[in-house]
Amino acid sequence: MNQKIRNLEINPNHWYVVARSCEIKTQPVGVILWNQPIVLFRDNDGKIHALEDRCPHRQVKLSHGKIIKDSLECAYHGWQFNPRGECVEIPYLAENQKLPNCQIRNYPVQELDGFIWLFPGEHSTEIKPEIKPLGIPEWENLNYIATVSLIHCQAHYSFLIENLMDMYHGHLHQDWQAWTDAVLEKIDEHPHRVDAEYQAQSYYKIDKIWSISQLFFPALRQLHPEPLAVSYIYPHWVSTLGKDFKIYCLFCPVSLTETKAYLIHFTSLHSFWRLHKLPIPFRRFLKNKLFGSAQKLLDGLVQQDVKMIEEEQQAYQNNPEQKGYEFNRTLASVQRLIQHQASLS
Ligand code: FES
Ligand SMILES: [Fe+2]
16 A cells, blocks of 8 residues: 555645535635635625635634625624625725725635535636536435435545445444445546445345334344445545445545545435325425434444544554555555546646
């Protein structure tokens, strides 16, 4: 394993996820993406904007301020900045004084499928059309029940993506994992993605109305083979287990040693064809009502993974030269992809 990977930058010319939509309400919110403090806020129409989180007057954080009409007002002296980052108001400006030309950086940002996607690349005016936010079509789809868990770990993002691509670590989760006995069958490697296919034994089958009780009564689970696919679609991750489950991990790398990410778990209701004939408002009600039904499970898995990932980071910091041993070929592909993307930044 190449340990230099733990010091690699991100390729900023992609869309990263910096928050959930529901986290940005009527107050500005400060986030950090790869060492860059950014303030997110909504204008009067609810449209989201992102600016550098720094008042050019005295360098304090604009995220302490508040929103006045479509502008962001600094908490300290009340200077106001429009969504382009231009100073548009200084409350104590004398008649013979002019507004300073002190524009701060604004970031391309969009709200899509329940999340806020931000493009931190330098050449924001020329985002290539093929570079798009990953998108989560299941988010609005009435046939999918979602659960979201926040991953926050003190580790380089490569440790997290390696954990997510290495299905041999199901061992860690024991009874909590939805599958067991993964066997790697195929890897596809491209400059912007790695797809790995495993064959696994799944514990859950979502085909009866009482299927959910398998979560609580292990005796109801029956092992059966299902394909388990994982993809690193730089910089994010997607996985499917058979037809019943889909999981996304949306990355917000904070720094070389800190990573935030959103794990979104979907259970499919495609087997319940009777349900699909019910009125849409009822189906929407059901989808909302069942939101978060895998919360305990997902949070538990995340906690176990974070512990391992942080320990790997610690061990690396204590002895960066220490070599490990690896039998899963997927991880070498993942590291090549990280290296390639970092070289483009
Ligand atoms: S520091 Fe922001 S207005 Fe003075
Ligand atoms: Fe895990």
